[in-house]
Amino acid sequence: MHDDLPLITTIAAGLGLALVFGFLAVRLRLPALVGYLLAGIVLGPFTPGFVADTAIASQLAEIGVMLLMFGVGLHFSLGDLLAVRKIAVPGAVVQMAAATGLGMGVAMLWGWSLAAALVFGISLSCASTVVLLRALESRGALDTFNGRIAVGWLVVEDLAVVLVLVLLPPLASVLSGSGASNMEAVWRQIGTTVLQVSAFVALMLLVGRRLFPWLLWQVQKVGSRELFTLCVVAAAVSIAYGATKLFGVSFALGAFFAGMVLRESQFSERAAHETLPLRDAFAVLFFVSVGMLFDPAVLFEQPMRVAAVVGIIVLGKSIAAAILVILLRYPLHTALTVSASLAQIGEFSFILIALGGTLGVLPAEAQSLVVAGALISIALNPLVFHAIEPLQRWLLRRSQVARDLAARDDPLAELPMTTDPKFLSGHVVLVGYGRVGRKVAADLEAAGCPFVVAEQNRELVEHLRGRGVAAVSGEASRPEVLVQAHVARARLLVIATPDTLGVRLMAEHARMLNPSIEVVVRSHNEEEARRLEAELASRVFVGELELASAMSRYVLERCRA
Numbered sequence: 001m002h003d004d005l006p007l008i009t010t011i012a013a014g015l016g017l018a019l020v021f022g023f024l025a026v027r028l029r030l031p032a033l034v035g036y037l038l039a040g041i042v043l044g045p046f047t048p049g050f051v052a053d054t055a056i057a058s059q060l061a062e063i064g065v066m067l068l069m070f071g072v073g074l075h076f077s078l079g080d081l082l083a084v085r086k087i088a089v090p091g092a093v094v095q096m097a098a099a100t101g102l103g104m105g106v107a108m109l110w111g112w113s114l115a116a117a118l119v120f121g122i123s124l125s126c127a128s129t130v131v132l133l134r135a136l137e138s139r140g141a142l143d144t145f146n147g148r149i150a151v152g153w154l155v156v157e158d159l160a161v162v163l164v165l166v167l168l169p170p171l172a173s174v175l176s177g178s179g180a181s182n183m184e185a186v187w188r189q190i191g192t193t194v195l196q197v198s199a200f201v202a203l204m205l206l207v208g209r210r211l212f213p214w215l216l217w218q219v220q221k222v223g224s225r226e227l228f229t230l231c232v233v234a235a236a237v238s239i240a241y242g243a244t245k246l247f248g249v250s251f252a253l254g255a256f257f258a259g260m261v262l263r264e265s266q267f268s269e270r271a272a273h274e275t276l277p278l279r280d281a282f283a284v285l286f287f288v289s290v291g292m293l294f295d296p297a298v299l300f301e302q303p304m305r306v307a308a309v310v311g312i313i314v315l316g317k318s319i320a321a322a323i324l325v326i327l328l329r330y331p332l333h334t335a336l337t338v339s340a341s342l343a344q345i346g347e348f349s350f351i352l353i354a355l356g357g358t359l360g361v362l363p364a365e366a367q368s369l370v371v372a373g374a375l376i377s378i379a380l381n382p383l384v385f386h387a388i389e390p391l392q393r394w395l396l397r398r399s400q401v402a403r404d405l406a407a408r409d410d411p412l413a414e415l416p417m418t419t420d421p422k423f424l425s426g427h428v429v430l431v432g433y434g435r436v437g438r439k440v441a442a443d444l445e446a447a448g449c450p451f452v453v454a455e456q457n458r459e460l461v462e463h464l465r466g467r468g469v470a471a472v473s474g475e476a477s478r479p480e481v482l483v484q485a486h487v488a489r490a491r492l493l494v495i496a497t498p499d500t501l502g503v504r505l506m507a508e509h510a511r512m513l514n515p516s517i518e519v520v521v522r523s524h525n526e527e528e529a530r531r532l533e534a535e536l537a538s539r540v541f542v543g544e545l546e547l548a549s550a551m552s553r554y555v556l557e558r559c560r561a
Helices: 006-027 032-042 054-074 079-081 085-110 114-125 130-139 143-176 180-222 225-247 251-263 268-292 299-300 303-327 332-342 347-358 366-384 388-399 400-406 435-447 456-464 479-484 501-514 527-537 547-561
Strands: 428-431 450-456 470-474 492-495 517-522 539-542
Touching: 006 032, 006 268, 032 268, 054 130, 054 225, 054 251, 054 268, 079 085, 079 143, 079 268, 079 492, 085 114, 085 143, 085 303, 114 143, 114 303, 114 347, 114 366, 130 143, 130 268, 130 332, 130 366, 143 180, 143 251, 143 332, 143 347, 180 225, 180 251, 225 251, 225 268, 225 366, 251 388, 268 366, 299 303, 299 366, 303 332, 332 366, 332 388, 332 492, 347 366, 366 388, 388 501, 428 435, 450 456, 456 470, 479 501, 492 501, 492 547, 501 517, 501 527, 517 527, 517 547, 527 539, 539 547
Parallel strands: 428 450, 428 492, 450 470, 492 517, 517 539
Antiparallel strands: none
């Protein structure tokens, strides 16, 4: 019977088993996605019993990738991407080169050809954006500065992999020795791909950012909730599909830019909320489809090679990324967050390996090794994220080098000696300069209320200082950053950052330095707001754009009182 209804059977079996194994995983204090991966293994062709349709599962997973990347785009503006370009672009390029080199090295030791080693190395170098998004969302860190760096880094990686997928056929021919004349074809492909991607981005920014918000506004005026949700989902899937067919861009990148242009609409928050259940359901199917590719036999037949692959993914890439972030003078916590974000591989790795197999440059065992590395690294990734804070505390306690990095001389980490005294006493310390922070800062500036911005983005701090705004660079959850913002003599601490994990530390350190300070916090939902109010005895505001206006009014009232 199920052979006649493969789509329904695959969805029912995938979601049903994912629920069972996900529940068991959570009860065992493991991440739920471990259960989703196990459900895929059970449904896959390498275990006895019922086998789901792998091709259909793969297409359902692609829809999940589209919707997830669309959701990221709704919260990630072009300004956010440009704000992290100085770290995301060189970081992604150097980290991919380092990971590719490590992968090529072990493949050459195994006796593989140069072409096979290159494809294998590249497949280990690109992290999964879907896995990263789930990890950041579960920690409430998607909209933080570190989260934007990690997402921007992976967007650059995705663009690089799109280029690799186009170049791989002619490049494989050159590396296999079938003719150096094909180098002309390689350069021609590079030029064509760059033009296609540039045309797509230009079309979305020049036309899409005006057309699609207008379309959403027209549908919203009808007053139908179903039509509004349908419009959002249709835009996400249609743009992603059109981007792939017309411009050669991946589904993921097409959906990401669709979200970015719809972010220009005032209904972007509603669009994100309406599509959240659908994104979650298809994200589960993505992890189930990954599990279906896994052959457990590889763990017993080639354990040392699997260990080498996992080591490159979890340790090699992460260490290379951490060193690079530190060299670019970003904080230790940013280095650890980016490292954890890259300690896995996913969808693009499978596409690369499949293409390499089709071109005949990879041995049969390559796919098993890559899928094993992906499965293990994805299962470990939530644990790697949970280890960030304990690892940072351990490093600061045990390593003088780590303490030197945390306390190194940074001209943006303290206010200049020429700062006007009005910014040093009775002022407002504003943590975060995103959409909410900018609104609060603009209102404070218009009302003549002095304030100091504490922001992690060094480029943004430089820009603010160029405009004459008092600002310091650093993580406000660290007491030394609050000290440099002169919180000990401030009147209010306004926490406009969405990083709810650091709010408690900020408030605790601020009150330790200034017991009489009033703390004003933003939150994402009513439940979280009630919990923060109870724990911090602070004024908490919920929402985003409406929150910014209400927060500004309250802060101005307190400044004038």
